[in-house]
Structure formats: structure tokens, C-alpha cells
Amino acid sequence: MTARPASGYKWRMKKALAVLLMVLAFGLGALALTFTAAKLPVPPLAETALPKAAPPAEMTLSALPTGAMHSRAAFAYRGGRWGEARDFGMTAVLVHHPRGDLLFDTGFGRDVDRQAQGSPWLVRALSKYSKGTPAADQLAAGGYDARRLAGVVLTHVHWDHVSGLPDLPGVPVWIDEAERDFTNSGASMSALARSFGALPYHVYRFEGGPYLGFPRSHDVWGDGSVVLVPAPGHTPGSIIAFIALPSGTRYALLGDLVWQMEGLEIPAERPWLSRTLVDADGGGARENIQRMAAIHARFPDMRLVPSHDAHATEKLARFPAVER
Ligand SMILES: [Zn+2]
Numbered sequence: 001m002t003a004r005p006a007s008g009y010k011w012r013m014k015k016a017l018a019v020l021l022m023v024l025a026f027g028l029g030a031l032a033l034t035f036t037a038a039k040l041p042v043p044p045l046a047e048t049a050l051p052k053a054a055p056p057a058e059m060t061l062s063a064l065p066t067g068a069m070h071s072r073a074a075f076a077y078r079g080g081r082w083g084e085a086r087d088f089g090m091t092a093v094l095v096h097h098p099r100g101d102l103l104f105d106t107g108f109g110r111d112v113d114r115q116a117q118g119s120p121w122l123v124r125a126l127s128k129y130s131k132g133t134p135a136a137d138q139l140a141a142g143g144y145d146a147r148r149l150a151g152v153v154l155t156h157v158h159w160d161h162v163s164g165l166p167d168l169p170g171v172p173v174w175i176d177e178a179e180r181d182f183t184n185s186g187a188s189m190s191a192l193a194r195s196f197g198a199l200p201y202h203v204y205r206f207e208g209g210p211y212l213g214f215p216r217s218h219d220v221w222g223d224g225s226v227v228l229v230p231a232p233g234h235t236p237g238s239i240i241a242f243i244a245l246p247s248g249t250r251y252a253l254l255g256d257l258v259w260q261m262e263g264l265e266i267p268a269e270r271p272w273l274s275r276t277l278v279d280a281d282g283g284g285a286r287e288n289i290q291r292m293a294a295i296h297a298r299f300p301d302m303r304l305v306p307s308h309d310a311h312a313t314e315k316l317a318r319f320p321a322v323e324r
């Protein structure tokens, strides 16, 4: 009498297991598809010439690498390989200008070990990090008094870009209004910046007109040498900084618009999992990648610097050496 219910139970269990495995296989298949290559279309760019810039002769640019996260190309852009290890550099950029020196992002600061605990657990599970010398210590070692800085310009307020702010007390922190609101919003992705409390924030506006396909701009020193544009998506107030040096070389400091150059060269957005983990608005990020890819196609000599592309940042002169 007991045999029949037991076999019926077994059969039901087998069936449930088979359905579960099918669902799992389907889910994994669907997830795998989100990592496959998908090239974004590149819209035409109306501008045929670069905007005018008159950088002063003393102007320079230097990179300050502060460490790295170690991950996989697959997480950085659609079509990236699983088998390819990638270093995500953590690099601040110092732009010297006679009217005021600006540090773009901080990279890892002195307190990174404690701060890293606050990043999303899946990000921690999928990557490891290694420390270099914090930007403040590199500046000091190079005889540079950080109090000279007119500001730290944040490409956005994610923890790996603001980590070194406490090492630079009193230095104004430049953000736009949208990023200020994001910092104050209670979002987990801006928690570290918020934990620093009342910093000497300098909130700027994009009072200038269109710039290379971006709708608005902020010409910091009025000479076209440092122009900030809104590039929302990765965070609500993410920016791109266009820098012109006296040599005529142009740079675009991209923040986390893309994590690796392939994001613009293909161009390709981050895979779904990465977008879900880190992007406030994946669609906005995609639109700005396409905008920037159009600029890259029209002006291939412009040096593109994604914050975390170690190959791109290693090509920059390392502080105290300078690009002119
Ligand atoms: Zn970020």
C-alpha cells in the first residue's frame, strides 16, 4: 500500500527537478546572451571642427595611478572575453592651469580597505583590488602642496572616484547639480561620498551651449582648455571633461562612461549584469557612449581616457612628469 504513494512522490520530485533544471538552464542561457557582442550604431556628428581652445603655455596634464581592481573583459563591455583578465586602473588626473589646478577624481585613498567594504557584494565577489600610492601622497612626494588645488572635479561620486577626498582636506569638491542631488539622495551607490558629510562643495552649472554633440557645457577657465559636459547615465550627474593642451593635443576624461576602450572602439555598452549593478540609467549611458563614439570617429586623434582603462592611463605622463 505504501509503494504507490512513494513512487508517485518520487515521480513528482523528478518532474519538479527536471522543470527546475530547465528553468535554470534557460535562465543561464538568457544571462549568457546578455554578455554576447552587440555593436551600437554610431550617429553622425554635426561638428566638422574641434571647438576653439586657447590653452595657456604653462598648462600640463599628469596621471596619478592609485591602484587597480582585477576583473574580466566580459564584465567591461559586451563581447568581452571571459578568459581575459583585465586590470581596472584607479587613476586620478592632475590638470595644471595658471588660473587653477584641478584634480579629476581621486582614485583609491588612504582608507580604501575600509571603504571597499561598502561596494556591492557582487562587485566584491567578482573582482579583487590592489592598492597603489594614494594621490595625496603622490602629490606630497612630488613636492606639490595639495592646498594649491582649485578643486577636485568628480566625474561622478562612486566610491572608487571619491575614496581619496578625506586625504585632501579643505580642497573644494566640484560637482554638478544632478550629482549633488544623487549624493544627497540616500542611494547606496553614493553612500561613501555622503558619509564624508559637509565637504567644501563647489556646485557648478552647465551655462554654456552645445559642445561636440553634448547639449550643454561648462568652460571652466573661459579659454576652452577645460570644458565639462553632462553625460548622465552611469550616475545622474556623470560628466566628461574635454582638455586641450598647448601642444594641440586634446583629451577626453570619460569617467566610467565606459570601463575599457573597447566600449568606444566597438562601440559597446556594459553587459546587462554590470549595467544593473552600477548604472543609474543604462539607456542614458548608451546614448552618451554613442555620442562619444561619434566624436572618436570624427576626431580619432583625441586621446580618450576611461578612468579604469589601465592601458589608456599608462600612456599618460605619470606625475610628476607632465604632458604639455
Ligand atoms: Zn562609477
Ligand SMILES: [Zn+2]
Pocket: 158, 160, 161, 256, 307, 308
Ligand atoms: Zn569607477
